[in-house]
Amino acid sequence: MGSLQLKRVLITGAAGGLGRTLAKHFAAEGCELVLTDLHEEPLEATRTELSQSGTRCRAYVLDVTDDAAIQDVRRRVHEDLGAVDILVNNAGVVFGGPFLEVPLEQHRLTYRVNVEGVVAMTHAFLPDLMESSRGHLTFIASASGFIGLPNGSTYASSKWAVIGFAESIRAELKARGTRHVGVTTVCPTYIDTGMFTGAKPPKTAKMLDPDEIAKKIVEAVRKEQIWVLEPWIVKVTPFIKNCLPTKIADFVADAFGASSSMDQWQGHGS
């Protein structure tokens, strides 16, 4: 989409982690920020920091699982600033552990935030992007959206759903000739934000730096790149998973430590 100057970017889960880092990188490109998050205090801290550095930005407390709140925030954003050009579906949760030891409510919440929240936000804001001269949809999925993840079954499967949803929306926009709305799907391994504290990155990879990955995401939006697959091993994962016999793909996953990566997961609770 070329220059991002003056583009209005809405980010979900912008109070911390990757969302907050992305906000800073979009701000550095001259974007106007619409920050949203479930948690008011850190959200306000992010807004204050960005405002003080000269970025035009607003913050709205928003739970992406609350349809009425999404409609209310959309109305307020339109009144306060106007329609958005770029939506970054970033908010996400994970509850690691053996499937039967994680309460069912946490498995359900994973799907509500990571899948239903993404669908609801896209349903509410895609019309804005379509009205924009150049709009963009960004989905923060995960490398786990390409594989099975022991001790992260509902998290991984929620990201499989995000990838399938993003690909379907991209195909639908293309089929109806809506070429001015781009779609980027982001699939990284573990990022050093605290969400996956205790998890082990695959062999040959390290915990990714949030700044480095945010920089690549913003660049991908600017270039309307369809995928951000980081690090290199994620670029070959779909081939390994889909083209090799399953037993060999399982062997490779074990050899690279993907199957045991969540064994020591603690997350933000550590």
Ligand SMILES: NC(=O)c1ccc[n+]([C@@H]2O[C@H](COP(=O)([O-])OP(=O)(O)OC[C@H]3O[C@@H](n4cnc5c(N)ncnc54)[C@H](O)[C@@H]3O)[C@@H](O)[C@H]2O)c1
């Ligand atoms: N950290 C990683 O290793 C990693 C790897 C791959 C993908 N991701 C994805 O990147 C995205 C950001 O993750 P992160 O590492 O910054 O995590 P994080 O936990 O640091 O930040 C997530 C943010 O989402 C917000 N949030 C949670 N539930 C919400 C809800 N119902 N409504 C609105 N906001 C809500 C939280 O308040 C928080 O600010 C997530 O979608 C995650 O799945 C993370």
